[in-house]
Amino acid sequence: MAITLPVAVDAMGGDFAPDEIIAGARRAREEHGIPVVLVGRSEELTDTGGLEVLPASEVIAMDADPGASVRKMKDSSLVRSAEAVRDGVASAMVSAGNTGATMASALLRMGRIRGVSRPAIATLLPTPGSTPTVLLDAGANAECSPEWLAQFGQMGAVFARDRLGVAEPRVALLSIGEEPGKGSPLVKEAHAALEAATWTDSTFIGNVEGRDLLTDEVDVVVTDGFTGNVALKTLEGSMRTLMTALLTSLGERPEAAAAAAELGPELDALYREFHPDTYGGAMLLGVKGVCIISHGSSRALAVENAVRVAAEMVEADMVGHLTTAVGSPASD
Numbered sequence: 001m002a003i004t005l006p007v008a009v010d011a012m013g014g015d016f017a018p019d020e021i022i023a024g025a026r027r028a029r030e031e032h033g034i035p036v037v038l039v040g041r042s043e044e045l046t047d048t049g050g051l052e053v054l055p056a057s058e059v060i061a062m063d064a065d066p067g068a069s070v071r072k073m074k075d076s077s078l079v080r081s082a083e084a085v086r087d088g089v090a091s092a093m094v095s096a097g098n099t100g101a102t103m104a105s106a107l108l109r110m111g112r113i114r115g116v117s118r119p120a121i122a123t124l125l126p127t128p129g130s131t132p133t134v135l136l137d138a139g140a141n142a143e144c145s146p147e148w149l150a151q152f153g154q155m156g157a158v159f160a161r162d163r164l165g166v167a168e169p170r171v172a173l174l175s176i177g178e179e180p181g182k183g184s185p186l187v188k189e190a191h192a193a194l195e196a197a198t199w200t201d202s203t204f205i206g207n208v209e210g211r212d213l214l215t216d217e218v219d220v221v222v223t224d225g226f227t228g229n230v231a232l233k234t235l236e237g238s239m240r241t242l243m244t245a246l247l248t249s250l251g252e253r254p255e256a257a258a259a260a261a262e263l264g265p266e267l268d269a270l271y272r273e274f275h276p277d278t279y280g281g282a283m284l285l286g287v288k289g290v291c292i293i294s295h296g297s298s299r300a301l302a303v304e305n306a307v308r309v310a311a312e313m314v315e316a317d318m319v320g321h322l323t324t325a326v327g328s329p330a331s332d
Contacts (some may be wrong), residue, residue: 002033006052007310008090011040012059012077013097015297018045021096024303025051031304034311037090040077054089056080062296066100070108078102082109085289092290092310094281096298102291103140103284110289113319115327118144119286120152121225121293122159123232124279130216134160134169137222138282139229146189149173149222150197151326155285156220157202158325162316163283163309166219168201174223174231175207182207186224194222200325280305283313285322290314 009025011018018040025036026049038045039054058076060069070079078097082105084090095102107119120137127133136156141148153171160169173191175183180191187207194204208218210231223231250260280302281294290313294306313319 003035003091003311003314005089005091006035006037007307007314008037008039008054008081008084008093009303009307010077010081010093010095010097010102011038011045011053012056013095013102014294015062015096016299017096019047020299021303022046022048022051023300024298025307027300027304028307028311032308032311034307036307037084039081039084054080054084060098060101062098064098064101066098066104069098069101070104076101076105078105079109082106082289082291085291086110091314092292094292094294094303094306094310096281096294096296096303096306099139099293099296102293106284106287106289106291110287110291113286113288113323113327116155116286116322117148117151119284120148120155121228121282122156122285123282124163125213125232125235126279127214127216131164131166131219132279133213133215133218134164134220135213135223135228135232136220136285137225137228138232139225140284141225143226144186144190144224146186146193149186149190149224150193152285153194153204153220153222154197154199154202154326155322156222157199158321159283159285159318160219161201162313162318162321164219168203169219170203170205170217171199171220171222172205172208172212172218174210174213174221174227176209178207178209180206190222277302278305280307280309283309283318286326288319290318 011021028034037052056077058073060076081093121140122136123138124132157169160166250256281292284291292306292310
């Protein structure tokens with residue numbers, strides 16, 4: 001069933017805002033039939049294709065302090081996007097702006113699911129020939145407790161089912177060895193917490209190493225936000241370097257160039273599979289609303305896909321499923 005409320009898109013967030021953001025939002029509406037409302041400075045939003053605009057006079061810079069900006073800039077496009085979800089004006093929010101401010105806006109305006117210790121960023125890692133791997137936390141919490149990591153695993157399993165259709169997700173802890181006794185004190189304690197956690201239609205399979213992130217050996221990988229963000233950025237940089245080196249080498253000799261032309265469709269498909277724009281963005285799990293965080297360098301394709309993912313998560317009732325899985329009736 002299609003969503004009825006629009007997806008609120010922060011039109012001012014990102015390196016290529018507002019033009020690329022508007023273009024992606026328009027494509028989401030025109031090609032996928034998803035209702036969208038743009039949030040930002042009306043006078044700067046041109047060629048909207050008739051998309052509704054929710055006015056917001058302030059813009060939180062990419063390098064601004066997240067917490068202070070959200071508290072002071074109450075009429076910013078990020079804050080207004082989160083409030084639109086909170087107030088039932090929008091079904092979800094999407095932003096390619098300041099990641100920390102996006103998280104703060106969602107947390108402070110939408111609120112946290114009761115019982116969730118800390119929200120976490122879940123991102124998809126491409127796995128050639130198989131379903132992507134869910135990595136979390138990818139940057140929301142630099143320091144974590146063992147109990148938080150166990151809860152991240154439970155939320156990640158829900159995300160893998162709703163986002164990827166994995167019936168019984170395999171959850172693992174990122175470490176430097178497969179043995180339970182390997183790793184830092186946090187990792188060792190987290191392993192015990194994950195083993196003791198309650199798993200519904202999912203399984204904790206133990207530790208995995210960095211080399212397992214892009215394999216089909218695991219569906220959800222749990223780690224702290226510092227390690228997760230470093231791993232994510234390392235993989236992004238490695239893939240970019242590898243693809244550049246491959247394309248450069250294929251153009252060095254006429255014979256290689258001819259082979260590259262013949263392999264063009266396969267290389268293009270591989271490039272799309274590994275490019276972050278294909279996945280649209282990461283999802284902030286644990287808040288009372290769907291919040292998709294796109295890469296700061298997102299262009300129209302990434303925004304289009306982010307809006308599509310947001311709509312799919314609303315339709316799947318992701319927040320409801322997270323509430324059932326990890327929520328608590330007790331007050332925080």
